[in-house]
Amino acid sequence: MQTDFLVIGSGIAGLTYAIKVAEACPDKQVLIVTKSMADETNTKYAQGGIAVVNDLENDSFEKHIDDTLIAGDGLCNKEIVEVVVKEGALRVNEIIEWGARFDKEKDGDYALGKEGGHSEHRILHHKDVTGAEMERALLETVKNLPNVQFVNHFFIVDLITQHHFGYLVTKSTPDIQCFGVYALNLxxxxxxxxxxxxxxxxxxGNGQVYRTTTNPSIASGDGVAMVYRAKGRIENMEFIQFHPTALYQAGQKGQAFLITEAVRGDGGILRNHKGEAFMERYDERKDLAPRDIVARAIDSEMKINGTEHVWLDCRHMDLEKFIHHFPNIYEKCKSLGIDVAQHMIPVAPAAHYSCGGIKTDEWGCTSIKYLYAAGECASTGLHGANRLASNSLLEAMVFAHRSNLDAVEKMKTFVAVQTELPEWNAKGTSVPKEMILITQSLKELQQVMSDYVGIVRNDIRLQRAMRRLDLLWEETEELYRNTTISPQIMELRNMITVGYLITKGAAFRKESRGLHFNTDYPEKNPLLQNIVL
Structure with a gap:
């Protein structure tokens, strides 16, 4: 297959970019490739909403910028923060024009929620399924564009660069170029x-690297892993955000049901097993402190009391308003025998979001020529050491737009260098005799990452993790070389690479900052900035 614009992924970043380049270049072909169905994305599971300043009487760009910088704990790129906050309102207006529906008050004004780390009410939302509503609007828009084609159930194996033509490519090689991809037709x-x-x-994202995550099964860090293999720049992978309040179900592994931060924004209170509202002991902002602080506080309470979860108390909240704002959470709890008007909700932290990723500039350009990155797989400089709640959807749209502007200009002067791309070489491989070699290695990876590279870390844990990851990598690479390609072996390979990058970044960061907390280095080191791998 040949195309002008290739888009890998169909979440908010990929679809926004595809719509824009397709409209800007109606004579060019846009191909969107997904490894599952078009609507199975992290975007779909975003509950809370999108942070944007649209009430200038009670809010301001400066307040949103300050909130983002405070949450990022000194590692945000201030210029990027200003760009995202100030351009974000335009991007939100665009998706509203494309059909996205956000909740409104009786007077017609948008209903604005408040979440942890925000100084004002500025979260636009659609019930508790905001991401799914935005995904719906984008899919309907993109499907009406004649020059856009979808290809589902294609797993991207690797980016094609000069390496595949026999050249030695290293991180210091100038002008590494992306010519396309190898993809497994499932x-x-x-x-x-x-x-x-x-x-x-x-x-x-890459939440599946951990035992419990709010991410769907497709979130295996494929983008980060393939860029790292292509010798592209990756940064700040140690900053993995654990959402403080995933619904706790005994014995559950894999994807956990998210209890959005907006529940606490509407008045929900975290309590330990003694019934104490404990957040006041950890931060003056109590239940609406930034996520890194709340997650560590819950982790601390669980360890002190020897429990596997804490409680989210919503019993004092107006039930009718709760059901109106959080219908899916209400129904999920009800299905498990939890009446939110009478019972507290059991919650525990779960891996949620990767603040680091593929290093990009202000236009979404990576260190590899003709390759852009946007959304959770990218590290734009917005989040720093900790993402402010509901900034991710905003960032995805802003950088999809900026990448489109740069890509359209590059397309005008594009000159093809290589036409014949080498075929994939599967010589000497055979069908694996036992899938347990893959499934067991995946369980080991998730256990290592959860036990040693979780919310709280130390040097001994990180050293143990690295030794175990090295062994898993060796075993998996041997399996990869000798067996035919399958989605299972590719996802395992990608997740081990991502686990290694998270652990390596954590080992390099000799401080505690934002989402990275190392008990051996409890203080922040102002001289230690971004860690590029």
Missing amino acids: QTNRIEIIQSKITMLAAG
């Missing part, structure tokens, strides 16, 4: 070449 089990002039990586 319906035919054949590796196919997709040749593209310009490629956008909007491949999502």
Whole structure:
């Protein structure tokens, strides 16, 4: 296959970018590739909403900028923060024009929520399924564009660079260029070449590296892993955000149901097993402190009391308003026998969001020529050491727009250098005899990352994690070389790479800052900035 613009991923970043380049270049072809269905993305599971300043009487850009910088704990790029906050309102207005519906008050004004770390009410939302509503609007818009094609059930194996033509490519190689990708057609089990002039990586997050996560099963860090293999720049991978309040279900692994931060924004109170409202002991902002602080506080309470969860108390809240704002949370709790008017909700932290990723500039350009990144797989400089709640959807739209502006200009002067791309070489491989080799390694990876590279870390834990990851990597690479490609081996390979990057970044960061807390270095080191791998 050949295309002008290749988009990997169909979440908010990928779809926004696809719509814009398709409209700007109606004579060019846009191909969107997903490894599952078009609507199975991290965007779909975003509950809380999107942070944007649209009430200038009670809010301001400066307040939103300050809130973001405070949450990021000194590692945000202030210029990028200003760009996202100030351009964000335009991008939100665009998606409203494309059909996204956000909740309104009786007087017609938008209903604005408040979440942890925000000084004002500025969260636009659609019930407790904001991401799904935005995904719906984007999919309906993109499907009406004649020059956009969807290809589902294609797993991207690797980016094609000069390396595949026999050249030695290292991180110091100038002008590494992306010519397209190798992709596994999951319906035919054949590796196919997709040749593209310009490629956008909007491949999502990596929550599945951990035992329990709010992310869907597709969130295996594929984008970060393939850029790292292509010798692209990755930064700040140690900053993994654990959402403080995932619904706790005994024995559950994999994807956990998210209890959005907006519940605490509306008055929900965290309590320990003694019934104490404990957040006041950790931060003056109590239940609406930034996520890193709340997650560590819950982790501390669980360890002190020897419990596997804490409680979220909503019994004092107006039930009718709760059901109106959080219908899916209400129904989920009800299905488990939890009446939120009478019972507290059991919650525990779960891996939620990667603040680091593929290093990009202010236009979404990566260190690899003709390759862009946006959304959770990218590290734009917005989040620093900790993402402010509901800034992710905003960032995705802003950088999808900026990447589009740069890509359209590059397309005008694009000159093809290489036309014949080498075929995929599967010589000497065979079908694996036992899938347990893959599934067991995945369980080991998730256990290592959860036990040693979780909310609280120390040097001994990180050293143990690195030794175990090295062994898993060796075993998996041998399996990869000798067996035919499958989505299971590719996801495992990608997740081990991401686990290694998270652990390596954590080992390099000799301080505690934002989402990275090392008990051996409890203080912040102002001289230690971004860690690029």
